[in-house]
Amino acid sequence: RAENLRKTLEDLQFNDGEKQIRLTASFGIATYPHHAQNIDDLLSRADQALYLSKQSGRNKVTTWQ
Numbered sequence: 454r455a456e457n458l459r460k461t462l463e464d465l466q467f468n469d470g471e472k473q474i475r476l477t478a479s480f481g482i483a484t485y486p487h488h489a490q491n492i493d494d495l496l497s498r499a500d501q502a503l504y505l506s507k508q509s510g511r512n513k514v515t516t517w518q
Contacts, residue, residue, distance in 0.1 A: 455480040477512035
């Protein structure tokens with residue numbers, strides 16, 4: 454679902470009258486209980502996955518490993 458949303462945002466095009474504006478999005482994914490046993494760890498791992506998406510080029514979906 455995150456990849457579908459990322460792709461939908463990437464395909465949108467806006468025009469402010471002078472230039473074309475494009476959107477990108479990066480997502481970090483972590484799941485319970487596979488990646489974490491409590492909410493704090495789950496959010497931390499999703500956040501770390503998000504930073505990995507950004508560090509590796511942005512406009513990506515990254516799942517915590």
